[in-house]
Amino acid sequence: MKLLDPSEVAKRRLDCFLYYIPGGEQFFATHYESLQAAKQWGFQVSEHIRLCNNMDEVLQFIHHWDTARKSLPFATDGVVIKVNDFAQQKSLGMTAKSPRWATAFKFKAEQAATRLLSVDFQVGRTGAITPVANLEPVLLAGTTVKRASLHNADQIALLDIREGDTVIIEKGGEIIPKVVQVDISQRPDGSVPFQYITHCPECGTLLVRDEGEAKHYCPNEMHCPPQIIGRLIHFVGRKAMDIDGLGDETVIVLHKQGWLNNIADIYDLHQYRDAMIALERMGEKSVDNLLAGIEASKNTPFARVLFALGIRYVGETTAKKIAAAVGSLDVLSRYGEEELKTIDEVGGRIAQSIVAYFTNIDNLKIVHRLQVAGLHFEAAAKEMLSDKLSGKSFVITGTLSRPRDDFKALIEQHGGTVQSAVSSKTSYLLAGEKGGSKLKKAEQLGVDVIDEELLMKMLQEKVDG
Ligand SMILES: [Zn+2]
CATH class of the missing domain: 1.10.150.20 (5' to 3' exonuclease, C-terminal subdomain)
Incomplete structure (x- = not known):
């Protein structure tokens, strides 16, 4: 549907069924009524929905469709059960992720048995190794499957998966099916436990596995x-x-x-x-x-350059949050793990990864070359990060964890201004250790005094993805 040419999309004869009217509770008492109205208006509503009066009827419905669904002209994987009464829906409310008045029943995933011929190991962008099973082709849920995911070394050991085994594969929500079980009774004589690789299949480097991580990594970042x-x-x-x-x-x-x-x-x-x-x-x-x-x-703006560097675990959203909090790569490279963890969405794993990135000399050389090439390694003043300090004036005093210019740039990137002297018009005094005369003046004039931590909180409060 994302094709630019609508005539090409039209050829694909797509159809849709509607299942919910946003705001329907303003005009109808129940979900079912709202859908019946939608049908009368000419929208397509599934002919298979049913109004159930008790749990027995719900279970009967599920039981019926567990087999009947296979004759539907489209693929299904479950049934959605909803509370019908809008007033009850309202009192049940929502959790952070989903409504409490609706739930999905998933039918058991389809399985098939086939033989595991061999195992390949793929090396990803970050060096993560993924074992992939090559299978004797088998039909599963309408497609021929030749490959399946084996996840990691623990999973292979746990299931005691061996080459030549008859394995049970399953197609869940994922595109690639996974091996879920071994049929030990079919195991050929002379079979030996699977030996996980110790060296990278692409460059031969000894693999590493970080504590608490399921995956092995090839540490040869620069040459693999x-x-x-x-x-x-x-x-x-x-x-x-x-x-x-x-x-x-x-x-x-x-x-x-x-x-x-x-x-x-x-x-x-x-x-x-x-x-x-x-x-x-x-x-x-x-x-x-x-x-x-x-x-x-x-x-390209700084936040996207930061994402582009490909620092492990620093995804698109995290890169935005970090860019908003630090303002430049130079500042980021000087942050320690503890400082990093004060940034919204940055936990121990990400903090460690960032510190590791900037202690690698090869990375520093690359960053330097990119800097010379003219990439944006700081949020330019015109490339405002936010306007949450708009109309606020700051004065900086005392010893802070970083040079004052860093804080000045940061305040300006969020729309604030920085002055040299405290006056009655100053909004905040950002004070580090040993504030001195400016601190006294601010207290006399009743200017709010804040520390670094509070400033960071102000910047992050309204940051959204
Ligand atoms: Zn490698």
């Missing part, structure tokens, strides 16, 4: 090919630097040529313009488009 390519693809992606003309395929081709070994290399690609034009399927026009896209990406 799938990690290099994965980070490059992440960096140029739409939610990160959004570089036009540098798709996954092109990244792989340029990496193979030896021109892209890390994200900083992207900004040196212009050196290879002629050589790129000579490549198959590239051409002058597409190369110039690519180089223009790279140039334009230098205007």
Whole structure:
């Protein structure tokens, strides 16, 4: 449905059934009545909904559809049960995530038995190893399945999964089915327990496993090919630097040529313009488009640059929150774990990962090259992070955890102003240790005195994703 060409979408003969009228409680007493009205208005409402008067009727309905659903012309995986009376719905209310007046009954996932031929190990962008089962093709819930997820080493050991075993696979909510059980009775003679790999299948480096983590990692971040390519693809992606003309395929081709070994290399690609034009399927026009896209990406705002760096566990939303809290990469790189944890949404795992990133000399070199290339490593004044300090004036005094200029920049990025002397018009005095005369003056004039922690709270209070 996301296609730009509506005539192409129309060809796909999509249909929809409506199941809820927002605001319906203003006009109807019950959910069922509101749906009947919608039907009369000409909307499509499922003909299979039923008004049940007690739990027995609900259970009968579920029981009936457990088998009858297989003859429906569309796939189903469960039944939604709702309280009908709007007044009762209102008094039941909501939890943080979902209404208390509705729940889903999931039918048992479909399973199939097949033989496990071999196990592949995939290396992800962050070096995480994922074992994948190669199976004898089997039909499951309407599709032929050849591969299934094995999750991690613990899961394989727990189920005692061995090559040659007959395994039970299941399709839950996920796209890729998973192995849930082994049929031990079918186990061939001479079978041996599965040996999990100890070295990266792509670069041969000894794998590591952090305490409390289920997955093994290849620690060879800088030289393990799938990690290099994965980070490059992440960096140029739409939610990160959004570089036009540098798709996954092109990244792989340029990496193979030896021109892209890390994200900083992207900004040196212009050196290879002629050589790129000579490549198959590239051409002058597409190369110039690519180089223009790279140039334009230098205007990407700081929060997205931070996300693009691909620091483990720093997702899109977390990057935004961190950018809003620190204002620049320079400040971020000087933060310790404890300081990081004061930022909204940053827990121990993320804090550790950020500190590790900035203690790695290779990362620092790359960041430096990106800085020289002209990427935004601080939230520019014009690129305001928020206006939550708008109309507020600050004076800074005493010894703070970071240089005063850092705090000045931060206040300004959130719309505030910084003055040098306290007056009756000053909104807040940001005071560190040993405040001195400014502190006294503020107290005399009744100006609010705040510390760093309070300032951070003010900045984060209304930050949204
Ligand atoms: Zn590796």
